[in-house]
Amino acid sequence: MVVTACALDVEAAVTATDAWVRGMVPAQKTTGAFVTLHSTEDTKLVSVATPVAKSAEIHESNMADGTMRMRAVDFVALPAGKRIELKPGGYHVMLIGIEKPLGAGDSVPLTLTLEDAGGKRSTLVVEAEVRPLGR
Numbered sequence: 001m002v003v004t005a006c007a008l009d010v011e012a013a014v015t016a017t018d019a020w021v022r023g024m025v026p027a028q029k030t031t032g033a034f035v036t037l038h039s040t041e042d043t044k045l046v047s048v049a050t051p052v053a054k055s056a057e058i059h060e061s062n063m064a065d066g067t068m069r070m071r072a073v074d075f076v077a078l079p080a081g082k083r084i085e086l087k088p089g090g091y092h093v094m095l096i097g098i099e100k101p102l103g104a105g106d107s108v109p110l111t112l113t114l115e116d117a118g119g120k121r122s123t124l125v126v127e128a129e130v131r132p133l134g135r
Contacts, residue, residue, distance in 0.1 A: 014039045014078065014114055019128035021108045022088075024101040031102060033093040033110055033128055036085045039078040046075045046121070047113040054097025056110070061089050075115070104132040 019035040033056070037045065048056040061070045068089075076091050078084050086092050093110070102108060112124040 013041075014043060014112075014122075014124055016112070016124060016126045019110065019126045021095065021102060021106075021128045021130045023104050023130050023133045024098070025133070026101055028101055029098050030094060030096050031098065032088065033095055033108065034086050034088065035093075035110070035112075035126060035128065036083055037076075037078055037112075038083045039080060039114075041080050042117045043078040043080075044075040044115045045078060045112055046115045048093045049111045049113075050095060050108055052098055052100075052102065052108050053095035055095075057094045057096065058091065059094050060091050078114075102130045104130055106130040 015038045017036045017038075019033070021033045022031045024031050033048070045058065048058060050056050057072045058076060059070050060073050061068055063069075073091070076084060076086070084091070095108075108128045108130060110126045110128055112126060113121055114124060115121050
């Protein structure tokens with residue numbers, strides 16, 4: 001599924017492809033969401049929201065001193081013309097405070113808030129398919 005956002009007052013067009021959410025086990029309350037983004041102009045992903053979780057945070061994972069570390073970040077830069085993949089082990093979205101575990105085949109709406117170089121914001125709504133654990 002490809003989704004494009006283009007607000008009338010924002011010149012950048014952002015497309016989202018391959019949006020997915022990792023499936024969960026019954027007692028689990030958090031999971032990750034992933035998507036590939038492409039912008040025609042320098043843009044930033046500044047926040048994510050979804051009705052299935054109490055909060056959604058943009059995170060970055062990286063290896064430091066032999067240990068994988070994860071931390072929240074304020075934004076992910078989307079340089080003009082480059083595909084930026086939010087994926088396991090890199091930038092991704094943490095969905096926190098999920099009441100009902102998400103199962104394979106479920107669909108999760110994600111509202112991405114984007115900010116262009118001039119500070120103007122727009123939103124992009126993406127439907128992410130829940131994939132089974134282990135994929």
